[in-house]
Amino acid sequence: xxxxxxEFRPLYAIFVPLIAAxxxxxxxxxxxxxxxxxxxxxxxALLMVVVYSMIPSVLAGNEIKLELFSIVRGVSxxxxxxxxxxxxxxxASTLWLPTSIYSIGYMRGHHEKNxxxxxxxxxxxxxxxxxxxxxxxxVSFFMFFEILTIATYPLVTHYRDEEARKSGRKYLAxxxxxxxxxxxxxxxxxxxxxSLDFVPGGYLTEAMLPGPWALLVFFMMIGAGIVKAGVMPxxxxxxxxxxAPTPVSALLHAVAVVKAxxxxxLRVILYVFGPKLARDCQGAVILAWMAVFTIVLxxxxxxxxxxxxxxxxxxxxxxLSYIILGISILxxxxxxxxxxxxxxxxxxxxxxxxxxxxxxxTTGKKNISEMVxxxxxxxxTMGAFALAxxxxxxxPFFAGFISKTNIIMGAxxxxxxxxxxxxxxxxxxAIAYLMPVVIIAFRNGHINPEFxxxxxxxxxxxxxxxxxxxxxxxxxxxxNAGLNLLEFALMAGKAVF
Amino acid sequence: xxxHYPALVVILPLCGAALxxxxxxxxxxxxxxxxxxxxxxxxxxxxxxxRNVVINGPMEYRFGGYAIPYSIEFRIDTxxxxxxxxxxxxxxxTAFYCISGEIRSEKLKVGGAYAVVALFVAGMLxxxxxxxxxxxxxxxxxxxxxxxxxxxxxxxxxxVAAFRYMLVGTIAGTFYLLGxxxxxSATGTLNMQDMSIIIQQGGKDxxxxxALCLMIAGLGIKSALFPFHGWQPSAHTHEERGSAAxxxxxxxxxxxxxxxxxxxxxxxxxxxYMQQIxxxxxxxxxxxxxxxxxxxxxxxxxxxLLAYSSxxxxxxxxxxIVIGSPVALAGSLLHFIGDAFIKGGLFYxxxxxxxxxxxxxxxxxxxxxxxxxVTSALIVAGALSMIGIPPTVGFFSKWYIAxxxxxxxxxxxxxxxxxxxxxxxxxxxxxxxxxxxxxxxGLEDVRPVKKGELPWSMLVPMSVCIVVIFLLGFLNVxxxxxxxxxxxxVGM
Numbered sequence: 001x002x003x004x005x006x007e008f009r010p011l012y013a014i015f016v017p018l019i020a021a022x023x024x025x026x027x028x029x030x031x032x033x034x035x036x037x038x039x040x041x042x043x044x045a046l047l048m049v050v051v052y053s054m055i056p057s058v059l060a061g062n063e064i065k066l067e068l069f070s071i072v073r074g075v076s077x078x079x080x081x082x083x084x085x086x087x088x089x090x091x092a093s094t095l096w097l098p099t100s101i102y103s104i105g106y107m108r109g110h111h112e113k114n115x116x117x118x119x120x121x122x123x124x125x126x127x128x129x130x131x132x133x134x135x136x137x138x139v140s141f142f143m144f145f146e147i148l149t150i151a152t153y154p155l156v157t158h159y160r161d162e163e164a165r166k167s168g169r170k171y172l173a174x175x176x177x178x179x180x181x182x183x184x185x186x187x188x189x190x191x192x193x194x195s196l197d198f199v200p201g202g203y204l205t206e207a208m209l210p211g212p213w214a215l216l217v218f219f220m221m222i223g224a225g226i227v228k229a230g231v232m233p234x235x236x237x238x239x240x241x242x243x244a245p246t247p248v249s250a251l252l253h254a255v256a257v258v259k260a261x262x263x264x265x266l267r268v269i270l271y272v273f274g275p276k277l278a279r280d281c282q283g284a285v286i287l288a289w290m291a292v293f294t295i296v297l298x299x300x301x302x303x304x305x306x307x308x309x310x311x312x313x314x315x316x317x318x319x320l321s322y323i324i325l326g327i328s329i330l331x332x333x334x335x336x337x338x339x340x341x342x343x344x345x346x347x348x349x350x351x352x353x354x355x356x357x358x359x360x361x362t363t364g365k366k367n368i369s370e371m372v373x374x375x376x377x378x379x380x381t382m383g384a385f386a387l388a389x390x391x392x393x394x395x396p397f398f399a400g401f402i403s404k405t406n407i408i409m410g411a412x413x414x415x416x417x418x419x420x421x422x423x424x425x426x427x428x429x430a431i432a433y434l435m436p437v438v439i440i441a442f443r444n445g446h447i448n449p450e451f452x453x454x455x456x457x458x459x460x461x462x463x464x465x466x467x468x469x470x471x472x473x474x475x476x477x478x479x480n481a482g483l484n485l486l487e488f489a490l491m492a493g494k495a496v497f
Numbered sequence: 498x499x500x501h502y503p504a505l506v507v508i509l510p511l512c513g514a515a516l517x518x519x520x521x522x523x524x525x526x527x528x529x530x531x532x533x534x535x536x537x538x539x540x541x542x543x544x545x546x547x548r549n550v551v552i553n554g555p556m557e558y559r560f561g562g563y564a565i566p567y568s569i570e571f572r573i574d575t576x577x578x579x580x581x582x583x584x585x586x587x588x589x590x591t592a593f594y595c596i597s598g599e600i601r602s603e604k605l606k607v608g609g610a611y612a613v614v615a616l617f618v619a620g621m622l623x624x625x626x627x628x629x630x631x632x633x634x635x636x637x638x639x640x641x642x643x644x645x646x647x648x649x650x651x652x653x654x655x656x657v658a659a660f661r662y663m664l665v666g667t668i669a670g671t672f673y674l675l676g677x678x679x680x681x682s683a684t685g686t687l688n689m690q691d692m693s694i695i696i697q698q699g700g701k702d703x704x705x706x707x708a709l710c711l712m713i714a715g716l717g718i719k720s721a722l723f724p725f726h727g728w729q730p731s732a733h734t735h736e737e738r739g740s741a742a743x744x745x746x747x748x749x750x751x752x753x754x755x756x757x758x759x760x761x762x763x764x765x766x767x768x769x770y771m772q773q774i775x776x777x778x779x780x781x782x783x784x785x786x787x788x789x790x791x792x793x794x795x796x797x798x799x800x801x802l803l804a805y806s807s808x809x810x811x812x813x814x815x816x817x818i819v820i821g822s823p824v825a826l827a828g829s830l831l832h833f834i835g836d837a838f839i840k841g842g843l844f845y846x847x848x849x850x851x852x853x854x855x856x857x858x859x860x861x862x863x864x865x866x867x868x869x870x871v872t873s874a875l876i877v878a879g880a881l882s883m884i885g886i887p888p889t890v891g892f893f894s895k896w897y898i899a900x901x902x903x904x905x906x907x908x909x910x911x912x913x914x915x916x917x918x919x920x921x922x923x924x925x926x927x928x929x930x931x932x933x934x935x936x937x938x939g940l941e942d943v944r945p946v947k948k949g950e951l952p953w954s955m956l957v958p959m960s961v962c963i964v965v966i967f968l969l970g971f972l973n974v975x976x977x978x979x980x981x982x983x984x985x986x987v988g989m
Binding site: 072147160177188191 | 903
């Protein structure tokens with residue numbers, strides 16, 4: 001490939017899944033389903049290659065900047081590869097392949113209808129996620145953000161029954177309203193500053209947004225992010241959206257969509273407002289306390305959930321607020337921790353969701369109370385669950401430990417003992433809501449006779465979840481393994497402050 | 498040759514209309530094909546003329562070559578050049594769409610219906626091209642007469658709706674004519690450029706204010722601006738399938754364009770009472786944006802739903818006029834052009850569903866996406882554009898309108914714009930939910946098509962609409978840059 005073609009790699013990252021989506025949708029019903037799935041897998045592998053190929057140049061500090069055309073008057077459609085975006089892109093592209101394999105096992109094992117539309121919408125979601133990772137200004141970002149909103153809708157409403165439709169409406173209500181408010185905020189920012197490009201460290205000043213305006217616009221802008229990231233009290237679409245098939249919950253509601261929300265918050269606070277204005281307008285403090293409140297409350301609610309997916313959903317809400325908290329503490333180390341938590345949480349949570357789905361497809365059980373002794377039947381699956389639970393609670397040698405330590409160090413540096421206490425308490429709460437599942441699963445004694453026979457999930461589901469759990473250990477022992485993700489996180493943290 | 502294009506663009510469909518009636522006597526399809534040819538040529542010329550305007554500046558065409566106050570003048574600048582091109586394209590594809598409405602079994606003289614469509618298009622083209630206040634009235638009435646015919650073609654209820662519209666439309670036309678009369682007696686000229694020079698000298702502010710109010714009322718009725726919208730929902734619901742897109746998508750926009758001309762190009766922002774006029778219009782627009790969307794939510798007849806949604810859209814165009822900053826005017830012009838294809842396209846969809854299944858009740862739309870993929874795609878594209886999801890044109894037009902509103906400190910309109918587009922989301926997602934998720938009602942194909950979803954004559958216009966909705970989104974900067982210099986001269 002010559003140099004010119006290489007420069008267009010961020011665009012390829014968007015178009016590979018997009019073209020795959022088009023092919024799947026158009027050919028879907030006409031070709032054998034194996035060929036249709038082959039398109040997804042090929043695109044996933046290709047996407048991984050494209051994204052990974054950009055790692056060395058970003059690591060060397062040569063960001064690719066691609067100005068394509070004028071998207072609105074005065075603002076061009078620009079793609080760039082900065083370390084923060086690279087982290088998210090690496091995570092999403094790495095996990096698409098295992099999730100696709102898992103999807104095949106799940107959707108076929110469960111005899112789902114409308115699989116073509118499902119795979120196509122999934123690919124569009126990935127394209128939108130890639131787009132918002134690489135978008136280098138707010139309008140381009142918003143475009144992909146809204147495409148992601150719309151493309152997730154058919155996945156949430158996949159079952160098309162009354163419950164799914166209700167969840168879909170709720171999802172749209174939350175995301176569209178916050179999206180439109182974001183839109184208004186974006187226009188205000190453009191009018192006062194004349195620029196929408198992301199700049200590490202931000203570019204807005206108090207002179208542009210005097211007094212209460214700064215706080216107002218701050219919350220208009222992060223509203224969209226914190227809705228998608230499920231910060232309380234704006235979280236209730238997320239548990240409702242769990243009606244979607246489990247692979248959707250796994251990749252979208254643990255990785256792509258919710259993290260797009262966290263990523264949006266990150267871009268707005270650190271690349272538009274900048275740490276100084278965010279601190280001066282009091283927005284960051286309010287947001288940090290919202291995150292603290294969410295972390296504690298969601299963990300408490302999670303303990304009371306019997307439905308495994310619902311419990312994981314509330315756990316997601318809490319974990320996403322770690323990222324929000326890490327960003328709003330506004331220190332370099334906590335920012336790096338927050339960025340690394342995007343990585344860590346993705347691998348840990350996707351494992352947990354994949355286990356929940358595997359249990360559901362193999363045994364038909366959704367509730368934790370029905371899973372007594374399930375470890376006898378599916379020891380490998382439940383073993384993975386146990387490992388991911390330890391990781392989520394932040395045990396050393398797991399990925400979650402590194403990110404949480406960094407956030408805690410940031411909180412200490414910022415002199416916020418309450419945040420430190422919250423993070424420690426929430427680690428204990430995570431043990432409190434995940435360990436019972438493990439204990440119930442491996443309990444001896446009155447075992448459900450259904451579980452007496454050994455029978456793991458189908459390999460198409462088992463292998464991806466083992467990959468995910470392995471990676472969450474690998475990234476805990478050697479955070480820079482292969483992808484240099486911790487390095488990126490530190491680079492981004494340094495660049496911003 | 499190109500200096501004659503402004504006249505030819507209008508005259509070609511007019512001649513086509515006249516010729517086709519005679520030619521139909523020779524062969525059934527000859528008249529029709531002449532009309533297609535004339536419209537295609539007219540569209541081609543409108544594009545060339547727009548290109549010429551962008552490169553060489555405004556074109557003036559004086560009929561008969563007399564000096565300015567005496568001759569009728571067509572004047573094409575970038576703003577109405579765009580409008581003319583939009584009307585010509587919509588006219589062309591709607592004429593194609595009408596092929597599906599032909600009743601082949603009877604020996605019906607189809608030339609007549611096509612002639613009316615061509616007349617209708619010629620009227621709108623003339624209206625957009627003209628630089629003469631009275632001449633505009635003539636074209637306005639040509640358009641209106643053709644519209645009465647087209648609405649009346651929609652069966653018995655269409656007849657009633659047409660009669661109702663005729664009463665209201667005639668009153669509206671008279672209001673406008675009265676306004677022109679007062680302006681003529683106050684300024685002694687009908688040429689709009691001339692008129693603007695004389696008005697801006699001042700002296701007769703009160704008299705011309707009355708004229709402006711009468712014009713706002715007349716054009717407001719014609720464009721179904723709230724609170725003058727009463728005639729519109731029933732007319733849009735019952736009109737004949739083919740022409741619905743033109744009537745709802747294009748016709749109601751032309752008076753808004755005229756209003757823009759009068760408010761900004763004739764009276765100008767320095768007019769003594771302009772602020773008061775804009776405040777009143779602002780109140781109309783603000784209420785209209787909410788009213789249309791809220792009424793649309795309750796509708797189950799798709800055509801009626803779209804009709805109410807049109808009231809909202811008309812308010813969006815007016816919003817640009819009310820805000821008055823060049824960027825907002827440019828944004829509303831973009832919306833003006835985009836919405837012709839969105840609204841027109843959605844009316845095509847309603848017509849297509851009616852054609853195939855004989856119903857426009859959205860409760861019956863359960864899972865029709867399997868049988869009508871192109872129609873569903875157009876509905877989704879149109880819906881996303883109405884809500885303002887990038888990269889459809891609706892997002893960009895809203896961007897510029899909101900920018901204009903914020904620049905001029907009229908934050909209330911930003912809030913209303915957002916609320917209204919969220920209300921749009923409610924009723925459009927209601928339709929989308931029905932199309933993709935509700936139970937299949939097992940609708941009977943009333944007109945089994947041999948192959949595929951619909952006849953090609955319907956699919957082509959619909960595909961054009963889908964393409965244009967996205968294309969205008971990508972070309973938005975070009976269009977805005979094209980019109981902005983002109984609007985900077987007239988806006989606030």
